[in-house]
Amino acid sequence: MQSGIAEALQSLTRRELADLFAEWGEPEYRTGQVLDWLWKKRVASIDAMSNLPAPLRERLAKQFPRAALQHAETSGAADTTRKFLLRLHDGRYVESVLIPASPALYGEKSDRHTLCVSSQVGCAYGCKFCASGLDGLTRNLDAGEIAGQVVLAEEVSGRKVNNLVFMGMGEPLANLPNLLAAIEIITSPWGLHIGARHLTISTSGLVPQIEELADHPRQIRLAISLHGATDEVRGRIMPVNRKWPLEKLFAALRYWNTRKKQKLTFEYILIAGVNDDLQQARLLARKAAALDAKVNLIPYNTVEGLDWSRPDEAHCREFRDILRKARVPTTLRLEKGHDINAACGQLRLKREATEAGK
Ligand code: SAH
């Protein structure tokens, strides 16, 4: 439990729940029973945990009066990328996006279902191209609100999520304690039991937290939002680059590589006239090769209120081919429906504005 206030029961790790029950004088096996109800049987209320004595259910309901999240709205068709708008207990909203297996990317037989989850309401980092940062940071999500997005997506879609990317709203590494608790819930056999190798944390480049996460025992994956191969270009669109310029960032990434087995990923949005100069591609290729990293090129997705656009397809391909020629594994996603990172945060902004009568 990260804060003193009552949270949803889903926010507790196994250790936290065991400590609470020890304090309450409950037998040890109650911890397993409650976790089973929460993460395996997935009951809607504490009252439905029928093998707990009634006084314990009442005490739990009093201590944890609220649910982690509620489903508000789904957009997108069942067999394509779907976006879920989720309502938090304080009336705020976040989004998660479910991306079904893409045969084009992962082969005909792939049964990969990826969920893109949010880690904060809003974001404090203010990248110039991003909808999530437009209104600044409202608050962190707690562990139950992060892990709960998986449960809700599975419930609404009827599909099992087996791949997670922390690329929704927010900067996950600015919410590290709650992120770590959520990772424990998501990867543990008593929780959602998704292998750490199927979790990718995306960051704009918070150096101390990258170093801390590198030392974490689980083999989670890391993606870096690079979006510029020089301090000059990156600094113009990502204010975080002033605090941790490329030299510092790359020192942390070299350390990451000494601690983890999976390749790093660089995400690189292509924004016309801003970071799509072919010289950037050459420098990016050199930087990626030095770290044995992969590159995901993402043509920019329009955000309402922002004056940026994507380069044409031929230019995107030319940029990609420079990387490929340098033998850097590179993907370029041109199909629109798959641009899941795109414009995350827009649905939420609209809904909150409507409810505030703006
Ligand atoms: N804060 C983290 C994770 C959330 S953003 C980070 O920055 O990495 C997830 C990804 O979406 C980032 O790579 C981000 O740069 C990208 N993104 C933001 N706005 C976008 C847009 N309009 N079009 C395409 N990608 C965008």
Ligand code: SF4
């Ligand atoms: Fe925040 Fe990531 Fe958007 Fe930058 S790109 S404003 S760090 S969510």
